[in-house]
Amino acid sequence: MKSLAQIEPRTPISSVPYTISSPGSYYLTTNLTSGSFQAGIAILADNVTLDLSGFALIGVPNSFSGIYCFGQKNVCIRNGTIRGWDNDGIDAFPSSNQRYEKLFITDNTTGGWLADKNALVADCVVSSNSGGGILVGDGSSVSRCLAQTNFGAGIVTGHACAVEECTAVSNTGMGISADAGSTLRGCAARLNGSDGINVQSGSVVKDCASGNSTGNEIYAGGQCAVLGCSAQNNHVAGIQLGDNATLKDCNSTGNTSDGIHSGKGSTVSGCTANGNPNYGIYALGNSTVNGCTASANGGDGISVADGVTVIGCTADFNGTSFLGKGIGTGARAQVTDCTAVGNSWIGIAVAEDSIVIGNHASANGGTGGADNSGITASGSGSRIEGNQVRDNIGLGINAGAGDIILRISAGNNTTNNYSPSSGANFAPIQSPSTATSPFANIVF
16 A cells, blocks of 8 residues: 555645755645744755645735745745735745746735746736835746736846746836846736836847836837837837847837937837827937838927938828927938928938938928928038929928939929029929930929
């Protein structure tokens, strides 16, 4: 006949405080409540599995942590509730190679969860803790977890971590924060007291959504990639990037400041920024903005610094709060194959030594100012070629004598179609039916 230990090779825990000092499998037999100045369960051995069996570890005022683990490895804790402790719900720092699953960590005073490197956290709810929700160290994974109404950040990770299909709601700090080299996928953050999602350099954020946060909805440091994400209705920028970052197929709408703000050398492609009270898209020097749409923003639709390339973008009906351009650039920029319609000030504006080719700028200048135009080039040395400018309230083309102007189609602009209308760098103005020069500027 088999012994009881052979039939049930686990050790029951029926009271606390309890110390696990040997490897093995342990389980709770009932709900357990601590006394003051006591911890719940101390794990002081490697290779331990603790099954709460659906029961609760309950703290009282002046209690210590619910589960305490110092320096151990290969520990698994699962299936139950840890609540009401006057320290952390789980304090497993420093420890490594730990697994936590199907836990409810609630109403603990110092914090919900403190784990170290190489932790795996899955299918857990961490809520209403006074010092933050989930904190894990380098190389950890957090998946399918909910962190809500914690006083502090919802989920915080170290370097090279993965956070997947998690939700962070109504935490007083950041919703989800991950250090360098991490990946966030399929996460949601809402109503957090700082940034909704914040990742550091070299991280990837994919298919995530953040809304109604007090800080940035999504902040990604240098050399990060943000892909297929949404940011709405926050109190700062919708999506903010560091230098040399990539933003693709994202949407940023209704934020208090810029919709998208990218650092130097970044690429912003296939993105939409609508209804933001400042700039729709703002990019620092030597960046590329490609295939984006910016509409009905309070200031400029797309505003970029020196050396930026803007290709295939649409910027319509911007300047709802103050004078706004569809697209505005610094010096040595390139704007090609873009559309700028119905903006309150200027359709496309570039500084010196820029290239403006193949664009459509119409019905801009609704404010009626003297310097409104379809396309404006300040400084000198720009090439303005092959654009269509019509129905602008003001000038069609507003450039300088040092700019090259050729192959423009202009008509029905209220002040003049061209300024200047002639010069050494200005191709002749001809009608379509009688044009003799392949470089002619057309009036129609």
